[in-house]
Each structure stands twice: as structure tokens, then as C-alpha cells.
Amino acid sequence: METGASAATLDAPEIRMPTWATLGGLLAGIALGIALRGTGGEAFVSTFLGPVGTLWLHALQITIVPLVASLVVTGMMHMARAARAGRMALLTLGSFAAILVSGAVLAALLMPAILTAFPVPEGTAAGFALDADAGAIPALGDFITGFIPTNIFAAASETAMVPIVLFAAALALAAMKLNQPQREMIALFFASVANAMLVMIGWVLKVAPIGVFALGAALGAGAGIAAVATLGHYILAVSSIGFVIFLSAYVLAAVRVKAGLAAFARAVLPAQAVALSTQSSLASLPPMLAGAKRLGVDDDTADFVLPMAVTVFRATSPAMNLAVAIYVAYLLGIPVTAGTLVAGVVVASLTTLGAPSLPGSISFVASIGPIAIAMGVPVAPLAVLVAVEMLPDIMRTVGNVTMNVAVTGAVDRHTVTATPDSAD
Numbered sequence: 001m002e003t004g005a006s007a008a009t010l011d012a013p014e015i016r017m018p019t020w021a022t023l024g025g026l027l028a029g030i031a032l033g034i035a036l037r038g039t040g041g042e043a044f045v046s047t048f049l050g051p052v053g054t055l056w057l058h059a060l061q062i063t064i065v066p067l068v069a070s071l072v073v074t075g076m077m078h079m080a081r082a083a084r085a086g087r088m089a090l091l092t093l094g095s096f097a098a099i100l101v102s103g104a105v106l107a108a109l110l111m112p113a114i115l116t117a118f119p120v121p122e123g124t125a126a127g128f129a130l131d132a133d134a135g136a137i138p139a140l141g142d143f144i145t146g147f148i149p150t151n152i153f154a155a156a157s158e159t160a161m162v163p164i165v166l167f168a169a170a171l172a173l174a175a176m177k178l179n180q181p182q183r184e185m186i187a188l189f190f191a192s193v194a195n196a197m198l199v200m201i202g203w204v205l206k207v208a209p210i211g212v213f214a215l216g217a218a219l220g221a222g223a224g225i226a227a228v229a230t231l232g233h234y235i236l237a238v239s240s241i242g243f244v245i246f247l248s249a250y251v252l253a254a255v256r257v258k259a260g261l262a263a264f265a266r267a268v269l270p271a272q273a274v275a276l277s278t279q280s281s282l283a284s285l286p287p288m289l290a291g292a293k294r295l296g297v298d299d300d301t302a303d304f305v306l307p308m309a310v311t312v313f314r315a316t317s318p319a320m321n322l323a324v325a326i327y328v329a330y331l332l333g334i335p336v337t338a339g340t341l342v343a344g345v346v347v348a349s350l351t352t353l354g355a356p357s358l359p360g361s362i363s364f365v366a367s368i369g370p371i372a373i374a375m376g377v378p379v380a381p382l383a384v385l386v387a388v389e390m391l392p393d394i395m396r397t398v399g400n401v402t403m404n405v406a407v408t409g410a411v412d413r414h415t416v417t418a419t420p421d422s423a424d
Contacts (some may be wrong), residue, residue: 018209019390025209026216026387030227033220045221049214056211057383059204063197064369064379065156068351069168070194076172077187079312091414092305095407096313097349103319104348107241108341111326114237120331124223124230128331128381161374162343165350201366212387219384234327235391241323242316242395249315249403257409259295267291268405275401279393281310284401292408301412306404315403316396317367318348325372328381336375343374364389 033045079093149155149163156164175186204211219227253264271287278284285306292302322344329336348371364386369379 021209022212022387025213029213029216030220033217034224037221037224042221045217049217053211053214053218057380060365061379063200064366066193067197067366068370069164070190072165072168072350073172073190074194075312076169080176092411099315100318100352101349103245104322104345107319107322108345111241111323115330121226121229121233124226125332161347161370165347169350215384231388235388237327238320238323239392239395242320242399245316245319246399246402249406252410253406256413258413263295267294268402271401272398275397279397281397281400285310288405291405295409297409297412302408305408305411309404314352314400316399317352320396321368321371322348324368325375325377329377334377340375344371347371347374
């Protein structure tokens, strides 16, 4: 029996981001940059505000590698531990994995098509670049051999996210083969590192309005009023990917939930209302449980699947996170190849397993940064986009909650039909 010190049970520290103040800081910064544009005031922005924004961005970036590695280890260990619970656990985790990977693949195919049909507004790349350089895109052979580096510390120093994530996943699985005291020490260590990184992120996010104001000023000076149009275009494009995942939950319900589509739509509505108002899957757990019971889902199934879903399953995350990285690539004119998309799918799928259950505006850079780095896309624009994440995050949470209930109904039906003496 696992001890209470398990990394999977350690609560993440409470982190709050001044969301509205951050959005206001971005808009004020853009307005200042636009006002100074063409007046010679650009020098003021680049000399005084530019370093402030860069320091804030670096403070966010410095936590990415240790945070992601620690979260992947703890997430994989949690899933491996849960898989030991029996057939229902394996079915649940298999369903989660299939949906997460499918969502990432869907985004890799659909987002480029969306941006081809509805291109990113022109003339804004210089403003969003923020003096950031894209990583080199390796040749196919180097990309494949880079999956297993000769030195994991060298890979970490180069922020090579694909080998870091794969190594962390392998380390977690290897740790599960050790005896319980050793296993728990490893789990506790990485959970502690992850929580310490989250505390540091919390410190940085407290001054987000200042950092985003400085970056917004550089954006306004470089891109002008077109920056606002680009932000609106970004919100719609990324949210559309989340909307597809949201709709797919209804498709799953129509095919696999015993009570039928109409009953599912009625049962999930209260949970969606809570998700819309709180942007928290955890806060939506009680109405999700109530909705599952209205659908006739067995209490044991609902009580097992839904809490696990809130902990390790965020259906929209791989798709929407990868969509953000692809959007930034198109915005800056960086080529998106089959190899970069494969890297994005791998990292987006694996990093979701350990992502903290925090509002998207808080975990934004930590979740999407590794994907962008793996694809050779600069992380710098994410520091601006985080200020408007509160809007796509609504779509994320509603989509996650809807899919959670749909998967619970599907698992329950499969479990019941697999029982010899039960009727469908």
C-alpha cells in the first residue's frame, strides 16, 4: 500500500495571478508603444522598458526544464501507480492516453489548415519576436537520434525538450520497479522540486502586470494597432481547436454513453456552468459527479474515474498547447515541418500527464514552453500571449469538464458490458 508521502498526493502550492491587472498592463503597454511609434520614442521603449520585459521573461523561462522534468516524473509515477488498481484503472488510463494523443495529432493537422485559410495578420512578426531567436530545426536523422542523448545534463543545458521528457518518463517507470521506500523517496523529491518551481513561478507572476506592460510596449512600438488584431485572431484560432475537442466529447457520448446524447447534454450542463465561471476543473468535480449519477453511471466508476480525470487528464491541453506553438511559428514565419510537428505531438502528449491543476494563465508558459522549444519556436511571444490566456482558458476548462463526464460514461458502459452476467 502506498504511503501518504507519495508525490501523486502532494498538493501544489496555491498560486494566484493578477489576471485582469495583467491584461490591463498588456493593453496599456500596447497603447504606449503605439503612441510612441514614429515619434522617436521607440528608443525609450528599447532602452528602458525592453530590459524589464526581458528580465521578467527570463525569470519565467528559467523554471521550465526542472519543472517539466519533475512533473513528467510525478505524473508518470501517478499513472503507473493507478494502473495497478485493476482493470478499470487500465481502461481509464488507456482512454485518457488515446484522447490526449488524438487531440495533439488533430491539432497538428488542423491548426496549419486553419492558419492557411485564415492567415495571421501581416506586419506583426517584428513586434512579437521580442528579440528572440528560434532554435535550429535539425535534420530528420539528427532529430531521431536526438531522442536519446549521450548526456542528459547537456540536453538540459541546451533545453532539448524531447529527450528530457522521454528520459523523465523512463526514469519514472524505472522508479516504479524499486522497493517502496526508494520509490517514495524519488517521488517525494521530484514532487518537492516541482512545487518549489511553482512557488518561484508564483513570485514571477505577482509582477506579471509590470513585465507584460514592458513587453506590450515593445509590441505596440513594433507592430502598432495590428498587434490588437493579432491577439484577437490568436484567441479565435486557438479556441477553435478547443471547441473541436469540446464537440468530440458529445460525439463520444452519443456513441458510448448508455443514457444517450440528449441526457448527456442535460446532465453535463451544471458542470459546464461551474467551469465557465471558475475556470477550474477541480471546482467542477461535484457537479460532474452529480451529472454522472444522473446518467446512471455506477457510483464506483464515477468516484474512481472523475477524480483521476481531474488529476491527470486535461483533454484540451495537448491540442490547444500545440496549437499555440504552431500559431507562434506561423506568426514569426518559422517553417513547420513534419518533424517539428512530431516533436510537438510527443512533448504535448507527455507533458500533459504531469501538468498542475492550475488555471491556464498560470501554467501557460510552463506547459507550452517545452513544446515550443522542441519545435524550434521562440518562447518569448508566450510572455505576451499569457496576458490574454484567460479567454482561451474558458474553452479549455469547459472542454475538459465535458470530456471528463463523457469518458466516465464510456468507461462505465464498457465495464458493465464486459461483465458476463450484466445486460447492456
